Amino acid sequence: RKEVEQDPGPFNVPEGATVAFNCTYSNSASQSFFWYRQDCRKEPKLLMSVYSSGNEDGRFTAQLNRASQYISLLIRDSKLSDSATYLCVVKDTGRRALTFGSGTRLQVQP
Amino acid sequence: DAGITQSPRHKVTETGTPVTLRCHQTENHRYMYWYRQDPGHGLRLIHYSYGVKDTDKGEVSDGYSVSRSKTEDFLLTLESATSSQTSVYFCAIRPGTGDSPLHFGNGTRLTVT
Numbered sequence: 094r095k096e097v098e099q100d101p102g103p104f105n106v107p108e109g110a111t112v113a114f115n116c117t118y119s120n121s122a123s124q125s126f127f128w129y130r131q132d133c134r135k136e137p138k139l140l141m142s143v144y145s146s147g148n149e150d151g152r153f154t155a156q157l158n159r160a161s162q163y164i165s166l167l168i169r170d171s172k173l174s175d176s177a178t179y180l181c182v183v184k185d186t187g188r189r190a191l192t193f194g195s196g197t198r199l200q201v202q203p
Numbered sequence: 204d205a206g207i208t209q210s211p212r213h214k215v216t217e218t219g220t221p222v223t224l225r226c227h228q229t230e231n232h233r234y235m236y237w238y239r240q241d242p243g244h245g246l247r248l249i250h251y252s253y254g255v256k257d258t259d260k261g262e263v264s265d266g267y268s269v270s271r272s273k274t275e276d277f278l279l280t281l282e283s284a285t286s287s288q289t290s291v292y293f294c295a296i297r298p299g300t301g302d303s304p305l306h307f308g309n310g311t312r313l314t315v316t
Binding site: 113124126131134135136137138139142180182184189190191192193194195196 | 218234236238243244245246247250251253261291293302304305306307308309310315
């Protein structure tokens with residue numbers, strides 16, 4: 094079983110739609126969680142950290158469910174510019190390295 | 204943007220030749236990482252460093268070595284390049300404090316023919 098798993102998609106949604114991605118992680122000791130965005134042939138860029146109480150940044154909302162070991166990303170009012178691959182990233186307690194999911198591809202259509 | 208520069212940006216080399224990729228940072232961050240990214244595999248950790256001369260292996264370290272003689276530079280060497288090492292290589296940095304996220308360089312696209 095992979096340490097961090099994501100549905101690869103693609104998720105094809107119309108502009109203005111709300112879309113949500115989940116990411117599951119296998120290590121219950123994981124302590125830090127992030128969502129990154131990656132555009133085609135570019136480097137991943139930090140979208141947002143995920144806090145235990147959930148957090149929001151504009152149209153983006155991240156949630157953490159420790160009991161079920163997953164994090165989620167909700168995008169409201171999707172824009173064409175939101176089309177990208179979204180990577181889930183987890184850091185485990187005591188480890189120096191971070192583990193990436195394979196990413197979920199989102200395509201927002203006009 | 205975090206001050207990370209990778210060089211070269213693109214390289215084509217032949218099987219069996221040595222190749223060195225360079226990552227340079229101006230942030231004075233403690234941690235530096237090398238990842239490779241391939242279709243269907245996502246980002247996989249090759250090696251990382253937690254200080255000058257302190258390095259450790261990641262999940263796909265075979266065929267790669269690294270060196271960090273200065274805080275700002277982290278070198279990735281393919282001793283004898285193989286076609287399976289054709290990939291996009293990303294360097295990333297992270298401060299040594301807390302659970303801070305990674306910041307990535309622009310990547311190096313390596314083709315081994």
